[in-house]
Amino acid sequence: MNKSIYIMALGAFGIITTEFGVIGILPDLVKEFHISIDTAGWLLSAFALTVALAGPFTNMLTARLNRKFVMCLVLGIFVISNLLSAVAPNFTVLMIARILPAFLHPVFWAVSMTAAAKQAGPKDAPKAISIVMAGLSVATVLGVPLTTYMADLFSWRASFIGSAVVNLLAFGALTLFAPSMPVNDEQASPKSQLQLLRNVHLWVKLLASTIILAGMFATYGYLAEYLDKVSRMSGAQISIMLLVFGGTGIAGNWLMGIALSKNVTLTVRLFLLSLVATHILAYQFGGYFIPMVVILSVWGFIHTGGFLAANIQLTHGIEEPALDFVNSLLPSFFNAGITLGTLLGGFVIAHYGIHQVIWMTVPLLLLAFSMSFIKSNVGQKATSTTIEELQEPEPVQVAICE
The missing domain is CATH 1.20.1250.20 (MFS general substrate transporter like domains)
Structure with missing residues (x-):
């Protein structure tokens, strides 16, 4: 398999860890910002709701952009989001920082799975997509325990910094090693x-x-x-x-x-x-x-x-x-x-x-x-x-x- 497929899997690990990693630190956030647990839960549910509603529209808006550029853009925004979350002075800022990358979350999935399938060819497309989705699987197994451990070892802010580092590594690897992926403008029109x-x-x-x-x-x-x-x-x-x-x-x-x-x-x-x-x-x-x-x-x-x-x-x-x-x-x-x-x-x-x-x-x-x-x-x-x-x-x- 093309190494860029494994890099996209790393990116998938990073964005899923960002999405679900907050689960393990909700009790810390309740104490930090003096909020109820159901209010803190909106950090997860608002993220998921934004993903569900924004998917088709954000993909249409980015349809004409180079696919490599789009994936790097998404990972870059996830890095910024995690860094903003790590220094959030209050719950409102944290919520805004969390929702920011959710708009582009489905774009990464759409582009990475398409790119993986294209690079592998029709016969091996399912295997290539499974590699990208393995990032999701590993994140659901290790992402929450990892962020929770960092919060216990240092503070809840360290968990966001850890997620930022993972996304930054994927961003750098994708920038250096993935080929350019231009799009046919006529075929990519929203209409x-x-x-x-x-x-x-x-x-x-x-x-x-x-x-x-x-x-x-x-x-x-x-x-x-x-x-x-x-x-x-x-x-x-x-x-x-x-x-x-x-x-x-x-x-x-x-x-x-x-x-x-x-x-x-x-x-x-x-x-x-x-x-x-x-x-x-x-x-x-x-x-x-x-x-x-x-x-x-x-x-x-x-x-x-x-x-x-x-x-x-x-x-x-x-x-x-x-x-x-x-x-x-x-x-x-x-x-x-x-x-x-x-x-x-x-x-x-x-x-x-x-x-x-x-x-x-x-x-x-x-x-x-x-x-x-x-x-x-x-x-x-x-x-x-x-x-x-x-x-x-x-x-x-x-x-x-x-």
């Missing part, structure tokens, strides 16, 4: 990109990705509570198991990339059925410690690959520069899926108890599985169509699913 939204089959795939994420997070969003109330694990045991969950997920993400390179449709279907089976096992053996340790290890291995599976099942066959725009939609729909899943899971917990939350995940995943069969007459319409082709009177029809 051409918006025409892609007229494709009904694209919306079907976006809905499928949303349902996959909703199914994943309906239970995962309450995993710590499940382990506490159903598996009766201690706080220390839960922390270790969450770390194991994330650690096996890194390996799972890598294997998912290889499998998707072989066969997209079959891999996505096997992923969904495997995750359904894992949830059913967790329901049956949730009250037994040793079985749950094994189940959680397998669950994490399967679960983390879901981000990549949802991504590839949507973008498979779509060509640049349409790919940039479609990738820019992913953070919005991923966040929508996560929100939907946690709301539905919370509803089940409130009315039927934490043990029954599994039965919200299973039907969502099975629904996504059934949607994977939408191919031939439905799936073979214009999803790999380039923006130039979308401007033709009769769009070329190319299959999504193999």
Whole structure:
């Protein structure tokens, strides 16, 4: 793989650590600024909301810019944001510093995944994208513990400085080693990109990705509570198991990339059925410690690959520069899926108890599985169509699913 793909993975690690690293230092911020925990929580939720709303628009605004320049711009803003956060004199300044990079967060994902796929070629595109997304996986496993440790060792301000250093390293490496990535101005026009939204089959795939994420997070969003109330694990045991969950997920993400390179449709279907089976096992053996340790290890291995599976099942066959725009939609729909899943899971917990939350995940995943069969007459319409082709009177029809 081209070394710039690994540099983009480092950048992904930096921006995800910036996004989620604040979780571990919220108690410190509550004490520092004399605010409530729910107010401090807006540092995370406002960031996510900005990402969800800004994605398509910021990508259109930067569509004509050199892709390397755009990624360096995003990483540079993340460096500045973290430095401003580290010296914030009050909560208002900290909130502004946090929201600043959120507008461009989805741009980095859209551009980096498109660039990785282009550099690797059609056959190895899933593996290249999995490398970039490995930055996300590693950040979710190590990012929060790392920033929390720095806050404990020095102060909460040091955690932001640490995040700034990671983003600065990625910025420097990308500047020095990544090739220039110019854009065709005619194909990158906002008008051409918006025409892609007229494709009904694209919306079907976006809905499928949303349902996959909703199914994943309906239970995962309450995993710590499940382990506490159903598996009766201690706080220390839960922390270790969450770390194991994330650690096996890194390996799972890598294997998912290889499998998707072989066969997209079959891999996505096997992923969904495997995750359904894992949830059913967790329901049956949730009250037994040793079985749950094994189940959680397998669950994490399967679960983390879901981000990549949802991504590839949507973008498979779509060509640049349409790919940039479609990738820019992913953070919005991923966040929508996560929100939907946690709301539905919370509803089940409130009315039927934490043990029954599994039965919200299973039907969502099975629904996504059934949607994977939408191919031939439905799936073979214009999803790999380039923006130039979308401007033709009769769009070329190319299959999504193999």
